[in-house]
Amino acid sequence: MTIRHRLLGSGEHQVIVLHDWFGTTAGWGQFLDYLDPEAFSYAFLDYRGYGDRADVPGEYTVAEIAQDALALADQLGWQTFSLVGHSMGGKAAQRVLAEAPHRVRKLVGIAPVPASAFPLDGDAYDLFHGAADRPANRRAILDLATGQRAGAVWLDRMTAQSLAQSRPEAFAAYLTEWTTQDFAAKITGSPLPVKVFACEHDAALTEQVLRATWLPHYPQAEIEVLPASGHYPMYEVPVAFAAALEAFLR
Secondary structure (H helix, E strand, O other), X not given: OOOOEEEEOOOOEEEEEEOOOOOOOOOOHHHHHHOOOOOEEEEEEOOOOEHHHOXXXXXXXXXXXXXXXXXXXXXXXXXXXEEEEEOHHHHHHHHHHHHOHHHEEEEEEEOOOOOOOOOOXXXXXXXXXXXXXXXXXXXXXXXXXXXXXXXHHHXXXXXXXXXXXXXXXXXXXXXXXXXXXXXXXXXXXXXXXXEEEEEOOOOOOOHHHHHHHOHHHOOXXXXXXXXXXXXXXXXXXXXXXXXXXXXXXX
């Protein structure tokens, strides 16, 4: 199976980029304009049931994302690469590391879900698990994740993009995966250089949560807080975020 993807740049340092629960390869905003295409080669992967691969059947699991990421690396001829994962993509990136630790150069998590389970309770459970079929739930999640600071135009656009670019059954299945899967034992103690980006106004994956769930697993991990940003720094602070990301990758 040939894996459809998007490429940016032709540099020596090769990077596989994994999107969030709401996003796709097209969901990275102006951030892409500020990446260095001469130093890096970025490969952006849509998950099965999303974006350019909405028609690709699958089980819609984190393990499947990792398998597809490794297959894409093979397809591109990339023996080693760095990984960048946003939110749910941060969990998927860690699954790639668990499956092929010898191939990964560096790991970056952007407001990332941990390798351990991340359970939702009470109202949060109802809000998130109702989002596959209810656009209002998706919009409310986006509003909360950005600290209720985003305007209606952006929230409406992101909600519409999510609805148009993901299959409801895939969206629902991936939620179960990123909240319940626990493979932390497979990555704990990895000597890999790891960068975790926390976002100042992220209401759920806060700096405190990320310090408790990511840093204990990686002896060489470091955390940086992105000021003036909620859960989507690629939209909220694209210039500063691109610079911070590539400073670590370099």
